């Protein structure tokens with residue numbers, strides 16, 4: 001679609017009308033390749049901690065986790081690194097912690113698992129806090145939140161971890177804490193959630209799956225899984241508006257943020273940052289550098305008037321074609 005120019009990759013992700021759209025990366029395994037992008041990004045918008053857990057033979061201990069997290073935090077400091085607590089269940093199983101369920105995506109997933117196993121969450125939080133000593137760029141993100149009690153419980157464990165470490169002579173600052181908006185219920189709990197945490201991160205992958213009732217990994221219904229569905233776009237637009245009203249810093253870390261058309265829509269909707277896999281950065285940056293914020297807002301308005309995913313796709317393709 002749009003031309004991507006290599007020299008452009010060192011230029012800011014700024015629109016022609018001067019709007020800065022921070023781009024961040026999603027990480028999981030080794031940091032070395034991604035860390036070289038440090039000068040081109042705003043930080044790590046999503047570090048999926050379950051990824052390193054998948055290649056070990058048992059739950060990594062506190063020391064091992066501290067090393068892993070320190071590596072991430074040091075490689076990107078002083079840029080923020082958003083570390084998500086363990087998000088297993090659904091499609092992500094650990095070989096040493098199998099979960100057998102009829103409906104795994106509606107079952108024991110993310111924070112539901114770690115709150116039932118506070119000893120697992122405590123080790124992880126302690127390791128994150130220890131790793132952040134002297135760096136101050138750690139942010140903690142809670143996955144699969146459905147109600148505020150889960151947030152309160154997790155915050156209590158975080159406070160306990162800070163007190164414990166203090167008693168052991170390890171002084172740590174309290175990191176910023178955020179909630180993933182990916183269960184549709186959270187869309188109707190924004191005020192209550194905003195009172196409790198410092199930021200939001202929209203998981204558009206799961207939000208799409210749950211809004212449309214379409215398993216994101218089932219090839220039989222893959223055609224129905226579509227972030228261009230008017231209902232998904234309406235939900236995202238509403239989230240953009242509401243989180244601005246609440247003045248809550250809100251980023252998007254699902255695949256939608258790494259797609260040039262998706263990124264332009266999200267910018268037009270008013271999100272504060274886009275986090276994506278590193279290979280998506282060049283095309284998204286190119287799109288942002290070619291399309292004004294005003295045009296992106298128009299694109300949102302036009303798109304929200306369309307009735308079907310097919311019409312949305314066609315319209316986005318036509319408009320992106322004009323802008324290249």
Ligand code: PEP
Nearest residue numbers: 182203204205206253254
């Ligand atoms: C999401 O759900 O959009 C997300 C970013 O998290 P994951 O893909 O790891 O579920």
Ligand code: MG
Nearest residue numbers: 182203205206
């Ligand atoms: Mg998710």
